[in-house]
Amino acid sequence: MSNQVSAFIGYWKTAWRAVVSSTLGLGVTLKHLFSRPVTVEYPKALPEVPEGWRGWHAYESDRCTMCRLCEQVCPVQCIRLEVEGKGRERKLVRYEINYGLCLFCNLCAEVCPTACLWMTADWDLACYRRTDCTIRFHETDPNEQRQRLWPGMKELPARAPKKPREAAPAEKAQTP
Amino acid sequence: MPGTLTDIINYVIQTALGVVGLDYARVPEMLRIGAAMLIACGAMLGYVAVVALFFGWAERRVAGRIQARQGPNIVGPFGLLQLIADAIKILVKEDIIPQTAHRFLFRLAPILVFMGAFAPFVVLPFSETLVVSNLSLGVYYALSFAALEVVGVIMAGWASNNKWSLYGGMRLAAQMMSYEIPMGLAVLTVAVLSGHLNLRTIVLDQQGYWIFSWNVFRGFPWAFLAMFVFYLAGLAGSKRTPFDLPEAESEIVAGYHTEYSGMRFVIFYLSEYATMYVVSALTAVLFLGGWHGPIPHVLAWDGQVHWEAGPVLSALIGMVNMIGKSFFLMFVMLWFRWTYPRVRVDQIVYLCMKVLVPLGIICLMGASAWALVW
Incomplete structure (x- = not known):
């Protein structure tokens, strides 16, 4: 008998958990729906490359x-x-x-x-x-x-400044 | 004031013929009814196509935004013309019928599926006057045509002569058949509460105190629960995620429409969106007050809400309300799709047999008790 009671309680607990977690999931996707897309539309907008990028x-x-x-x-x-x-x-x-x-x-x-x-x-x-x-x-x-x-x-956005390699550490030392 | 859309069309035809100088009364009655029906159904067909195209775009757009992408945004404003480009692309595609397929049934299946999805549009009320047919058993009519869709899908799965198609068709048949039980129970809850099966009368019944006279709140908590039962069962019936087992790509390629291409595939697609719309519109009609807006148009001082707009204006406002509610519920379906993963077969059966059916029965019993008390 107590087995059936615990099964009954477990059923409702599962149901409640399902409702709560589904609602939370919907909330997450709704938040993303109104957030800004991370896509950079390449020909129109140029991506920003990280510092130290090795390009041309x-x-x-x-x-x-x-x-x-x-x-x-x-x-x-x-x-x-x-x-x-x-x-x-x-x-x-x-x-x-x-x-x-x-x-x-x-x-x-x-x-x-x-x-x-x-x-x-x-x-x-x-x-x-x-x-x-x-x-x-x-x-x-x-x-x-x-x-x-x-x-x-x-x-393109401003190219890396033309500076000799030796100048970089010296500049770094000045900034702080 | 004319009663239904058919009457309005009749009236328009009569006036037009009157301008030309013909007497409308001398046209045979069968011809009159036939013409009005044809025009009304044509309008509905156009509406279905527009809705399906729009949601084909909206689905991709919503999917994109939920996944922090853009979605289609190049062709036309907000990418709206993308759907026209897609339609043209699909129309010129080659129509392939597999050599070993049953040619006749293979061709018949998409038509049956679309018929099943399209037929309920006939009884959907867009406003008090804008109903194609004012059937007294409107809800039954709408639900019973889902069976035609099952037949069409099994036919498609079998006629393709493809294991995946057959599995998909059988899965869908099992799913739709079992989910019609909770759907029917939820509809019965409303039928007990309002005492009608006519969709137009059900909506007329929900007129009154703002949103509190809508069935969701009027029959609280039974109709409130029944709404979720109906919506979830409808979601499963229209084979949308998370219940899209018949089309599970990772398991059975594309399910029952694996072998379909070109125009025939589009018909399946169209009928999926049509079914989605029917489920959303039925939810709006049965539970969310149909064409009644959340804010009353005119609020008189006796606390009652009166519709005192003219026939044309009230029809327009009603249409906007009704389409707005349906579109919102369809948007929720898209939202579900990009939130929940696909459930397993045993979970689908569990949800139907152990959650929705008992809940539906409880709702029905509770609503019956309320109907007895009041």
């Missing part, structure tokens, strides 16, 4: 000493450098990075002694043809090339 390279040919360290350290050999002349008369003929191969590992930027090569927060690297993956840094501004690949593309 930036290259400053004026400061480059043509030491080829970046070319040698690259694990996938995606950087191609061609130099003419010797000694002080050296001249850069070609500086290419093939983004079809690039790992975005940042090793090239780390070994660069003059910090003329660094990685920006520029994330939009898609292109239509495989040949377009190779960016010729000696020829044109990479941003111009990007405009050529994506006509009508909106301007």
